[in-house]
Amino acid sequence: MLSLWFPKLASDQALRHRSCDAPFALNLRVGNADHLHCLNRQAEAAGLRRGMGLADARALCPGLVTRPADLVREAAGLAALLRWAGRYSPMVGHEGSDGLVADLTGVAHLWGGEAALLADLAGRLARAGITARAAVADTRGAAYALARHGEGPLAPPSDCGVIAPPGQGLAALADLPLVALRLDHETATALARLGLRRIADLVTQPRAPLARRFGPGLLLRLDQALGAMAEPVSPAAATPYFAVRMTLPEPIGLIADVEAGLARLLDQICGKLLAAYCGARWLRLELQRVDRGDVAVEVGLARPMRDARRIAALFRPALESVDAGFGIDRLRLVVTVVEPMPPEQLGNVVQAGKDAFDDLVTRLGNRLGFDRITRFLPADSHIPEQSYNLAPVAYSQAVNDWPSGPDRPLQIFPPEPLMVQGAQLPQQFRWRRMSLTIARATGPERIEPEWWLDTPAWRSGLRDYWKVETTQGRRLWLFYTPRNPGWFVQGEFA
Numbered sequence: 001m002l003s004l005w006f007p008k009l010a011s012d013q014a015l016r017h018r019s020c021d022a023p024f025a026l027n028l029r030v031g032n033a034d035h036l037h038c039l040n041r042q043a044e045a046a047g048l049r050r051g052m053g054l055a056d057a058r059a060l061c062p063g064l065v066t067r068p069a070d071l072v073r074e075a076a077g078l079a080a081l082l083r084w085a086g087r088y089s090p091m092v093g094h095e096g097s098d099g100l101v102a103d104l105t106g107v108a109h110l111w112g113g114e115a116a117l118l119a120d121l122a123g124r125l126a127r128a129g130i131t132a133r134a135a136v137a138d139t140r141g142a143a144y145a146l147a148r149h150g151e152g153p154l155a156p157p158s159d160c161g162v163i164a165p166p167g168q169g170l171a172a173l174a175d176l177p178l179v180a181l182r183l184d185h186e187t188a189t190a191l192a193r194l195g196l197r198r199i200a201d202l203v204t205q206p207r208a209p210l211a212r213r214f215g216p217g218l219l220l221r222l223d224q225a226l227g228a229m230a231e232p233v234s235p236a237a238a239t240p241y242f243a244v245r246m247t248l249p250e251p252i253g254l255i256a257d258v259e260a261g262l263a264r265l266l267d268q269i270c271g272k273l274l275a276a277y278c279g280a281r282w283l284r285l286e287l288q289r290v291d292r293g294d295v296a297v298e299v300g301l302a303r304p305m306r307d308a309r310r311i312a313a314l315f316r317p318a319l320e321s322v323d324a325g326f327g328i329d330r331l332r333l334v335v336t337v338v339e340p341m342p343p344e345q346l347g348n349v350v351q352a353g354k355d356a357f358d359d360l361v362t363r364l365g366n367r368l369g370f371d372r373i374t375r376f377l378p379a380d381s382h383i384p385e386q387s388y389n390l391a392p393v394a395y396s397q398a399v400n401d402w403p404s405g406p407d408r409p410l411q412i413f414p415p416e417p418l419m420v421q422g423a424q425l426p427q428q429f430r431w432r433r434m435s436l437t438i439a440r441a442t443g444p445e446r447i448e449p450e451w452w453l454d455t456p457a458w459r460s461g462l463r464d465y466w467k468v469e470t471t472q473g474r475r476l477w478l479f480y481t482p483r484n485p486g487w488f489v490q491g492e493f494a
Helices: 009-014 040-047 052-058 071-085 114-128 138-150 170-171 183-193 199-203 208-216 217-228 255-275 310-320 347-368
Strands: 002-005 024-030 033-039 065-068 092-094 099-102 134-137 161-163 243-250 278-289 292-307 326-340 374-376 388-390 409-418 430-433 432-449 463-470 476-478 485-491
Touching: 002 033, 002 138, 009 033, 009 071, 024 040, 033 052, 071 099, 099 138, 099 243, 114 134, 114 161, 134 138, 138 161, 138 170, 138 217, 161 374, 170 217, 183 208, 199 217, 208 217, 243 255, 243 388, 255 278, 255 310, 255 326, 278 310, 292 310, 292 326, 310 347, 347 463, 409 430, 409 476
Parallel strands: 024 065, 134 161
Antiparallel strands: 002 099, 002 134, 024 033, 092 099, 243 326, 278 292, 278 326, 374 388, 409 485, 430 432, 432 463, 463 476, 476 485
16 A cells, blocks of 8 residues: 655645745634644744644744645645556545555556655656655555654655555554554543553553443554555545647647647547536637747636537637747647536527527626626515625526516615605605606505614615606605605616
């Protein structure tokens, strides 16, 4: 078994394409305080530790450079490492949030032995700028313990880990602390109070009293580490990754040639999306020039799509502004955002209209931003100005059947006061420099504010709404506030 531990994965990702000789740490907010999530070597040399409060860390190291942690990016990085580790074994799985485990049974000889395999692995990780420690042992538990708590090589040395001799698992684990058995903190602390601090101390104790006091989990972890209980590797389900590339024998520079290459890539990637019942929401086309300059063109889609012809038309305006330099010799197309797209029954007329609308939203969204194209959606509130929400069209579904209710104005605006006295509905009033006379009125409709929300506009209390028609042709929406006497206009009907 091979155990891989990445103790600085998050900070290695953040500093991969930039140099930082100063103490650097990623901070993560837990509760009401920020704590250090991952540190580089300079920060650890300054006395900082993971989990330390950010305020204490800055007091101890004023020159500390920090950045908020991105847990999603960290998980994506570990998933990419899992795919990469498949070159060493077909059975690779996750080991916590910062490690991997692989079954090397029957594959180590392909690399010239376990030591050569670890040397190749260490070299590739070092070139990628990723800090790692690895261990090879007979069992998964032993490899885990040696990778995270071992101090030095036990057999032929490697650049990033240790190798436990076959059949000597107990000797390799004897001096390691009990937390290396993947025990929880409470169990390890209780064992330490009994004077049991090393794995060798635990092996010599009677099993029955340990099981009665600490439960079966303690002995299960011990047996898994020593090989008395099997613990196979469960390969993680492969995350769909859609990317295709094309290397050209001769550089190209004409837009027509780039579009022809893009069409071939789209045919391939849409076939993969179809097989996985998925659709693309965001694509990136990477063009590598002869002078090693890279040009990237990104296109977002209003709906999941796998129609190569329609997607190619969306790339065309962006390709016209690409500088090909001395020529382009490689194209790579990546689907960066994927969504499920199960099969559905399509109709000719309805589907054509829907596709045209989606294409319009896509073109506008790539120019203006998808968050700026919005639609109205109903909200569960009887307050007029809170009875709807604005949502991006690309990330929401239209609602055709709005909830039925009282008639509401075509236009609702912030309340405008009327210079009118008394609680009775006025027959005449001035509004927006116009003298208006009420011909007929309907109401009142009493609306109470939502007590569980603090809405500043409704702090005056309940409102009595009237729908009035004036002799001048205006159809307005008036309301009166009894608790804070006053008349206001809030809307106008068609």
